[in-house]
Amino acid sequence: MSDRQKTVLLHGGLLALLLGLQFVLPAYHHGNLARIMVLAVYAMGYNIMFGYTGLLSLGHALFFAAGMYGMGMSVQLLGATPAPAMIGGLIAGAVVAAALGALALRTADVAFMIVTLMFAQAGYLAVLYFGSVTRGDEGFVIQQAQRMMMGIDLSDATNRYFAAFILFALCLIAVLWLVQSPFGKVLVAIRENEERARMLGYDVFRHKLIAVILSGTMSAAAGAAYGLLFGYVGATFASVQYSIFPLLWVLLGGAGTALGPFIGTLFMFYLIDLSSNVTSAYMLIAGVALVVLTLFAPQGLIGEVRSRIWRWLP
Amino acid sequence: MTLLSTRAMTKNFAGLTAVNAVDFDLPKGEIRALIGPNGAGKTTFVSLLCGRIEPTSGTVEFDGADISHLPAHKRINLGMAYTFQITSVFARLSVFENVALAARKRVHGTAQVAQAVHAALDQVDLNDRAEQIAGDLSYGHQRLLEIAMGLVQRPRLLILDEPTQGLTDSEIDAFKALVRGLKDTTTILLIEHNMSVVMETADRITVLNFGEILAEGTPTEIHADARVQAAYLGTG
Ligand SMILES: Nc1ncnc2c1ncn2[C@@H]1O[C@H](COP(=O)(O)OP(=O)(O)OP(=O)(O)O)[C@@H](O)[C@H]1O
Ligand SMILES: [Mg+2]
Numbered sequence: 119m120s121d122r123q124k125t126v127l128l129h130g131g132l133l134a135l136l137l138g139l140q141f142v143l144p145a146y147h148h149g150n151l152a153r154i155m156v157l158a159v160y161a162m163g164y165n166i167m168f169g170y171t172g173l174l175s176l177g178h179a180l181f182f183a184a185g186m187y188g189m190g191m192s193v194q195l196l197g198a199t200p201a202p203a204m205i206g207g208l209i210a211g212a213v214v215a216a217a218l219g220a221l222a223l224r225t226a227d228v229a230f231m232i233v234t235l236m237f238a239q240a241g242y243l244a245v246l247y248f249g250s251v252t253r254g255d256e257g258f259v260i261q262q263a264q265r266m267m268m269g270i271d272l273s274d275a276t277n278r279y280f281a282a283f284i285l286f287a288l289c290l291i292a293v294l295w296l297v298q299s300p301f302g303k304v305l306v307a308i309r310e311n312e313e314r315a316r317m318l319g320y321d322v323f324r325h326k327l328i329a330v331i332l333s334g335t336m337s338a339a340a341g342a343a344y345g346l347l348f349g350y351v352g353a354t355f356a357s358v359q360y361s362i363f364p365l366l367w368v369l370l371g372g373a374g375t376a377l378g379p380f381i382g383t384l385f386m387f388y389l390i391d392l393s394s395n396v397t398s399a400y401m402l403i404a405g406v407a408l409v410v411l412t413l414f415a416p417q418g419l420i421g422e423v424r425s426r427i428w429r430w431l432p
Numbered sequence: 433m434t435l436l437s438t439r440a441m442t443k444n445f446a447g448l449t450a451v452n453a454v455d456f457d458l459p460k461g462e463i464r465a466l467i468g469p470n471g472a473g474k475t476t477f478v479s480l481l482c483g484r485i486e487p488t489s490g491t492v493e494f495d496g497a498d499i500s501h502l503p504a505h506k507r508i509n510l511g512m513a514y515t516f517q518i519t520s521v522f523a524r525l526s527v528f529e530n531v532a533l534a535a536r537k538r539v540h541g542t543a544q545v546a547q548a549v550h551a552a553l554d555q556v557d558l559n560d561r562a563e564q565i566a567g568d569l570s571y572g573h574q575r576l577l578e579i580a581m582g583l584v585q586r587p588r589l590l591i592l593d594e595p596t597q598g599l600t601d602s603e604i605d606a607f608k609a610l611v612r613g614l615k616d617t618t619t620i621l622l623i624e625h626n627m628s629v630v631m632e633t634a635d636r637i638t639v640l641n642f643g644e645i646l647a648e649g650t651p652t653e654i655h656a657d658a659r660v661q662a663a664y665l666g667t668g
Contacts, residue, residue, distance in 0.1 A: 310522045319508030319537045
């Protein structure tokens, strides 16, 4: 079997499994998995920049929130239906990402981290400042009537799972395609040795900028879908916490792997979920588990699988 | 016809003038060796040509056009290739992928790229290691990989910075033959400490000393030049 066939089989198998699971999962886990798939899209978007291009952003909540508010504002202010509202979210994400990229990519390393962090903080404060339209911290609910897409009620659990699944599948396929394309391979080359990539004739700035835009747009898609599917838009999603989450998910699952973001998100979601059933000090348990994992699987779960067993993993 | 020339090319590093007002002309189709003692400014000079570092002042022309203000990647895309003195391969990627990254600027399509990569790896006799991780190669083999990455670009000007450092004698012999074989298609600027490589491959030699051109001429002329003997050959 060629590497390509194995890749198709493994990732196609996961998608088939996720599609099948919705018929057998109990309601609680069914709801969780829908949420995890949307958050995994966020992590996959983050991974394009961090995992594949080597750009460590501490401000991705800006993109997640741009998508969420782009969608939410389209619904609130323009009365848009879900499909155009989603597009509003994507455009908001792409525009914000292009602007941030054009400015922040003039810096590198720690300065880049700080600049992205500051931009995201500015975005968070802007949400609060324009509280008269955004409703600030309190946020606003997207009503059931506003979540009807071509006669499909997105607040219904089954439809919601299906919508989350479709978004997840599209983004997973897009990432697989991207990272195996010549363009994606240049991103990896930049991550590995930027100077060498430049001296092979690649426009490093342009490649990074496109990576930021793709990453920001995918993160925005997750933010928009999250607001739409779960019916709430609020400033928490623009806070620094939401910039740290995708970094953790990707580190846990394996940076620079296509499956890592999903596995990391799944793992962390259930780690917190299960430990909070056992004790109120659940963050402690989660923290210890994270430290153990970082010690024994520094490349993340899928990263370890790749370096030990399946070298062909994209 | 001149492929590349510089005028008053100068580079200062915090008080140290590494390259000092160099006027340099390289005719198309020539194999030119650039020699000089350690710290003479050879690497700095070629880095100014391909845009890897910014000059303090001076101009570069390539194929009749002023490229002084072009960023490095645009210069490379005009048909220059540069191989690093300090091996700079993609250490965690396979040998094949290293060369493929260099090839994809010129050829498109999976099969075409693979063909170009294997042809270049054949030229340096690394084909049987195509699937290895580049960082696992011996130092000499990484040098050969660097050369393959330069070759696969089919550049009009190939700049090689001490390519034979760390190669075995038989690999050096193969390298000499390889360079001579490129003569019809490629102009070569070769920085080299190994005098047998210089004498057997170069059409002309430029000697750099303290950032300035000390002498220029055929291998025989340079060999006989007393100033060169004093500055370099005698001590080297
Ligand atoms: N980035 C830099 N910053 C400061 N000084 C530098 C830098 N690069 C080179 N130099 C200095 O410039 C001078 C020329 O260095 P260069 O590397 O060009 O010499 P070279 O002729 O290539 O020597 P070698 O034969 O050892 O490779 C040296 O004195 C070196 O220390
Ligand atoms: Mg040097």
